[in-house]
Amino acid sequence: MAEAMTARAPAGAGRRPGALPLLWRQFRAQNKLFWRNPFSAFFTLAFPLMFLLIFNALNTNQRIAELGDIRFAQFFTPGILVFAVVSACYVNMATSLPINRDEGVLKRVRGTPLPAWIYLTARIATAVYMAFISGTVMILVGVLAFHVKIFWHLLPAALVTMLFGTTCLCALGLAVAAIVPNGEAAPAFANFTWLPIAFVSDIFYPTNKAPAWVKTVGDFFPVKHFAIAMEDAFSPFTKGSGFQWHDLRVIAIWGLAAAFFAFRRFKWEPNVSGGGRRTGASARYRSG
Secondary structure (H helix, E strand, O other), X not given: OXXXXXXXXXXXXXXXXXXXXXXXXXXXXXXXXXXXXXXXXXXXXXXXXXXXXXXXXXXXXXXXXXXOOEEHHHHXXXXXXXXXXXXXXXXXXXXXXXXXXXXXXXXXXXXXOOOHHHHHHHHHHHHHXXXXXXXXXXXXXXXXXXXXXXXXXXXXXXXXXXXXXXXXXHHHHHHHHHHOOOOOOHHHHHHHHHHHHHOOOOOOOOOOOOOXXXXXXXXXXXXXXXXXXXXXXXXXXXXXOOOOHHHHHHHHHHHHHHXXXXXXXXXXXXXXOOOOOOOEHHHHOOOO
């Protein structure tokens, strides 16, 4: 089966390659698997791009008064970039891993000499890589089609924010994959936990004038902090270097908590009806 593709040492090799060569080969294998699935490519790249084109076209001459009269495209483009990152990282990890687990792919991978941490790291690296590709496409289309401005002194802040956001969302996807009962429930669970949050997280419109409960709900989750930090990195009104340390701190806390939870609860084998034995990463984690 294609999803069972794992990195292998060349024939005739005297010993197993080191961690970095194994990780690179597994990353390339996962990258190929991603592009062989047109649905994954569509929802990671085409779906957010469709939102970008439609919303920016409908609001071409609009400005947002509560954000200093900023152009709509200047606000919305980095916001929809965050939407694309969530699709590439959180939704992808939260849905594909449970499906692979039900199919027995993870169990077979676990039975190979490939270290478990290399396999999961390669999956995360692939999701982050796709997120950066999708984000770059969003910004390029925004610049070329809607005259979005890039402020070069804020670019380091944007890149660091992307790195924080992608790793946090991958960790959250792993955590969800650890608790979802089966692959059939995974897409519904991932979208149910993500789409409502998107509308209170400053992605489609600012929540400055929203009711207090909307702000409270949005402020609790890391997506809003990710969106605000990214939007500030593209705002002409941002002072200094553009690093939003409070938002980055919230994102980091969520990411660390999710990674710890996933490490403790992640399962490699399908759930067995009737109270079958479950095996978590913490109990059977091995380095190869």
